[in-house]
Amino acid sequence: MSTSNTTEGAASIDRQIPEPRRSRRSVWRQFRRHKLALAGLVILLTFSFGAAFAPVVARHGPNRVDLDNVQQSPSWSHPLGTDSAGRDVFARILHAGRVSLSVGAVATLISVVIGTVIGLVSGYAGGWVDNVLQRFTEYVMTFPTLFALLVLVSILGASVFNIMVIIGILGWTGKARLVRGQVLQGRELDYVAAARAIGASDMRILFVHILPAVVPFIVVAATLSLAGAIIAESSLSFLGLGVRIPTATWGNMMTSAQSLHTIRNELWLWLSPGVAIAATVIAVNFLGDGLRDALDPRQEA
């Protein structure tokens, strides 16, 4: 697994070792061959489009209460039915996509930045700094994410902003470990030693020589953690402790399905937001798999 081009030696020269960094075009060619990843990309783009143009696509407003049409099953005028306040489920799903997708994206961005910085520092500095950061990472990992999320959100308040930040702050540990591992390997490479020999500064070595080689791994990890962030937000909101109504998210649209009556008799209320979440996360994971195959020639999917 941990083979680098410099250490693999003569035995594999005739195996045509792939270029360490692939050109952009070959990455795309590789990615295109991965049918599921392409499907994932299409689904994700469709959902993002639907969310972005929600007011145009949906005929009804997401928060328009219509007490004459409460809990209608799907029909022509309400393709996915209406909820207990007569609001159109289809319109709410599109608008909820805005919140759910952006919470996921921002939380992922936060966790990637924290994880990359901690991983870089930890792996490059080594010694006691590494030791302290590693123990800190392990300490954060002992808290079950959903549990910590519940507690922190209840203390700090359940605003969309707080939820984004808290999911991001809880989600960096895996990325920190990944980046650290890659930096530890990268530090020993010949071209890094060469850069050091000609007197390059630590910052230059870290950002110009080591970081670019780690980026593909970060991209893949970020994609997969987008999936995790979307699930985290929806789980929290499903329990009724996340984003508050009337702001719709896919999770809080399913809150009513905590009653057995709704699960049994009002299928449309929880099935469609559930499918939206599941389809998004599946799409993201397919995308992540495709990216891994395309960006990282060494690892077998």
Place this chain on the structure above:
Amino acid sequence: MQAYILRRLLVSLPLLFLIAVSTFAFINLAPGDAIDAMIDPQELEASASDLNRLREAMGLNRSVPERFIAWLGQIVRGNLGYSYYTGEPVLSRISSKILPTLELTATAMILSTVLGTLFGIIAALKQYSAYDYTLGIASLFGVSIPTFFFALLALYLFAFVWEIFPSHGMGYVPGEGLSLRLNIYHLILPALVLSIDTMAGKTRYARTAMLEVLKADYVTTARAKGLSEQVVVLRHGFRNALIPLITVTMLRLPGLFGGALLVEAIFTWPGMGQLTIQAVGQRDYPMIMGLTMIVSSLVLLANLAADLLYAYADPRVRVNA
């Protein structure tokens, strides 16, 4: 080996202390205290002196370090304080809920480990076959579909449409107590639902680990020696693929506790998850702090168990540690 266990236990203690400090800090640095959370200012006209009297009675007028010391004292005495709402000792309230949660999570962990490993090995041995692709797609769906959505689907199909399994509770009959048969009958559906996410993850890891190991020289040697395929796969392959699997099990454990929160809420399983959701909703801080301590202790203990398994599976760990 005993020295190793002892040292690992000692390392866990400072971590536990750190968890106690941060739990306490987070809750006490938050704006507003329990009194604010308890009394809705619009609903009740409470005078400032009333509120102060209540604060004094609950010890909230003392300084933060003073309260921390008092709380630590309670922990050492094995108590964890009293619930703001019911007045019950936190620990006795939690301990009555701990067994159902352990029953659920332990069953899910065993299910996911056994089945996940098995699926992973099958996928690796039959690489690029129809089995491999089916398991690959199934495990991708498994990690992607949120636990609570799985739970709702399972409940709808198995409890309502086909009426195979009960929809809620853990099989407790008032007056008769808990019969094992009924309890297992109630356990199957929630435990399966809880195990799916972890099982899917393990299938993928087991497959990768097994493929990696089967390429190793010692496996080729074992085959060249003329050992039966079964011995090669199990004794030479599987034993070595075990090590990354233990890591994954350990890493996924906190997630299993998190998933139990949702599964317990949906299947009305009377465990710590329900207690947590209730405590968080009521801002019952002593209860929240107690739950945090208990859950993180359980995770630490499980990590310890995983470390011991490591040492068992990989003799090098014992020597170098």
